[in-house]
Amino acid sequence: MKPAPFAYYQPDSIEETTSLLAEHGDDAKILAGGQSLIPMMNLRLAQPAALIDISKVPGIANAEVNGEIRIGTMSRQANVLDSPEIQGAAPLIPEALKWVGHAANRNRGTFGGSIAHADAAAELPAVLLALSGEVVAKSVSGERRIGADDFFESYLTTALSSDELLCEVLIPIPAPDTIWGFTEFARRHGDFALAGVAFTAQLSDGKISAAKIALLGVADRAIRAVNAENALNGQSIPDPATCREIGSLAAVELDPPFDQHGSSEYRKDLAATLVSRVIDQAFEERKIS
């Protein structure tokens, strides 16, 4: 189908964008790369009266490492994936980006757009949780930072209010002793995952701390498996049996959504297996290096 008519805006600055948001509120949608919004508009699941295309706003499409990782909201996923700077600072980010859609989607899809859209099965929200990132939101009344744990609220719903623009994603550079991993399972590479997990932890003097296990595809949003994280903290490098226990613990309280691609029970089992696998592999790689 074709999108319903809308008034199209192409602001030249963040100030113009936020004043448009203040004026139109809930009637407006921000268009970044369009890889989630345009399908919804084609299917008429979304019919915004005003579409605010931010692709010509200067200064919001750079990804740089400068004391911290700063990714402008309009940064194309393909550019972040190919950035040697980001690869050097936090290899978890490009590893997860490889799973985002297909090459043609990543060429248009943006880093900030995926996070603001907050699809429960998307990779980047889980990455933001696992790396303790935050987003910078701007509106006509000012600017605020929102931490990952407070940002994702429910199905396609975030802490952003209707007059706020997600301008930038900030991620602290992981410490050198950070262990990390990412994996997911989809029927076809690039399709929405049935379940997936982003994992980080610190390993110093053989002890694990600050474990973050962020799951995707198994709830109404990306979520952390806090009980499993706590069980992992304080341990030494886990053996395969311990990894399986942590995996079960991460999945036990889940009540995943179901559809024709997989039942709720299946997704739950899958989440347990993927958590176990990602932790096992993350430490396995560390033992080799």
Next chain:
Amino acid sequence: MSTKPVEGLQAISVTVNGEDYTALAEPRMLLSDFLRHECGLTGTHVGCEQGVCGACTVRVDGAIVRSCLTFAISVAGSKIDTVEGMAKANELHPVQAAFQEEHGLQCGFCTPGFLLTVQDLLEKIPSPTDQEIREHLSGNVCRCTGYQGIMAAVRSAAQKMQT
């Protein structure tokens, strides 16, 4: 353009396969429809119109994109490549020749999207592994060839383009 709304028909200009096109279109017109209906270039096919099948793949400033997930007005001024630009004079592009020789198509509906995606892959990775081919083509769906012919065509095209 700033904070003024754009509504109704607009003059939109793009360069397609090296030629300039200007046509009137509403902001809601998808690039796929702009190419087919306004530029008369019907080589770009529209399968699902929701970003699933890859039939509508074109290149915008060199990058492959799904033209059904792009508004024409957002890419005004860009250089666009479609399947019509691949063959030079009467000579098929090596990727096209390989698809023909290796039975990489039957009905041809998906083929324009595949051809541009394969061309993009081989520019980035001149001799891809099977895994790299499968991953790069994962966003393109074919209902009839069965993919093995397509895989063979990509391997053959990679060889042709190196010699």
